[in-house]
Amino acid sequence: MTIIVTGASGKFGRAAVEQLLTDIPPNNLILTTRNPERLASFAEQGVSVRYADFDDPESLRAAFAGGDTLLLISAIKVGHRIPQHRRAINAAKKMGVKRIVYTSYVGTSAGNTALVNQDHYGTERLLEDSGIAWTILRDGFYAESIIDAAVPLALKTGRWVSASGDGRIAFIDRSDCVSCAVAVLLGQGHENRTYEIVGEELWSFRDVSKLTSKITGTPIDFVDVSDDGLYEHFDALGIPREPSEFDIDGYLWCSDDMVSFERELRSGRYDVVSSDVRQILGRAPRDFRTVMQERMHALPNGEFELGNEYRGPDVT
Ligand SMILES: NC(=O)c1ccc[n+]([C@@H]2O[C@H](COP(=O)([O-])OP(=O)(O)OC[C@H]3O[C@@H](n4cnc5c(N)ncnc54)[C@H](OP(=O)(O)O)[C@@H]3O)[C@@H](O)[C@H]2O)c1
Numbered sequence: 001m002t003i004i005v006t007g008a009s010g011k012f013g014r015a016a017v018e019q020l021l022t023d024i025p026p027n028n029l030i031l032t033t034r035n036p037e038r039l040a041s042f043a044e045q046g047v048s049v050r051y052a053d054f055d056d057p058e059s060l061r062a063a064f065a066g067g068d069t070l071l072l073i074s075a076i077k078v079g080h081r082i083p084q085h086r087r088a089i090n091a092a093k094k095m096g097v098k099r100i101v102y103t104s105y106v107g108t109s110a111g112n113t114a115l116v117n118q119d120h121y122g123t124e125r126l127l128e129d130s131g132i133a134w135t136i137l138r139d140g141f142y143a144e145s146i147i148d149a150a151v152p153l154a155l156k157t158g159r160w161v162s163a164s165g166d167g168r169i170a171f172i173d174r175s176d177c178v179s180c181a182v183a184v185l186l187g188q189g190h191e192n193r194t195y196e197i198v199g200e201e202l203w204s205f206r207d208v209s210k211l212t213s214k215i216t217g218t219p220i221d222f223v224d225v226s227d228d229g230l231y232e233h234f235d236a237l238g239i240p241r242e243p244s245e246f247d248i249d250g251y252l253w254c255s256d257d258m259v260s261f262e263r264e265l266r267s268g269r270y271d272v273v274s275s276d277v278r279q280i281l282g283r284a285p286r287d288f289r290t291v292m293q294e295r296m297h298a299l300p301n302g303e304f305e306l307g308n309e310y311r312g313p314d315v316t
Helices: 011-020 036-044 057-064 081-094 115-128 143-157 174-186 205-216 227-236 255-266 276-281 288-298
Strands: 003-005 029-033 048-051 069-072 099-105 133-139 159-162 193-197 221-224
Touching (some): 011 029, 011 174, 069 081, 081 099, 081 115, 115 133, 133 174, 143 288, 159 227, 205 221
Parallel strands (some): 003 069, 099 133
């Protein structure tokens, strides 16, 4: 079986490739990127590294030749993913790929109006209509993403501005999402199934701000705002409203994405827990508090007093 990995140069893709290489020989892997030099270290090990751009159908067809299973790591630009994924799915079909494993997002449904979920909802439908066997992995909110995106500003300003109210979500470590993807790629019986790759404990952003305060000893005021108030907050930070190439530390930011997400979070749309990770990996997902403690050390300027262990989210 030859596995194609899109987005192989990204954080998710690299980790998946490293895990796959512990189980399958390099010549059973095809990695795609717009910058093959970024994957030179894998090429040196005998992996096939090919140019492909989600915006260039011909490049996708050429890159997918000879592959049996595709790990379609979703593209990163909100609002642009559906046509990009359509091109990838069409290319896979044309080139005889037999199964697609796709990284979707928690809470995806017809009614979820968050931009991120609309992208994934559209792609899930494309997969179901493709005629190719599929597996959908609805990955939860990465623990490291909420930490990296929200915690530094909260610590710097002493305020965590949010429209999410008491909406809750089960954060998950990215490494657990990667391990699930690899297990599903190499395992049997996952055809046409959707898994919820989420943690086992629901946390609100308010809980996370309390945990941050406990770990660091820095008081943080959780400021509840309306959707308009959240737009104003992001406007003041210079973040564009609509999807663009604007990025901070590699993350693409736009407030339409974040405000629509927080609105749906507030409404309870992400109130999803599941035993799917245990079923796939045979163990529990990593604990959010542990990931949080570890990650705090890695934050820029994050030399905080650690040790005030927080046993929330029920603790105030
Ligand atoms: N669940 C969560 O909380 C959460 C948080 C963050 C991200 N994500 C999602 O997780 C997935 C992986 O993210 P990541 O952290 O690995 O992203 P990343 O490190 O930013 O890497 C992005 C990857 O996407 C590829 N890419 C971007 N535009 C492309 C295009 N037009 N054609 C082909 N490839 C393209 C890049 O390839 P080249 O530049 O080499 O071509 C790169 O490999 C994405 O779907 C992202 O949206 C989820």
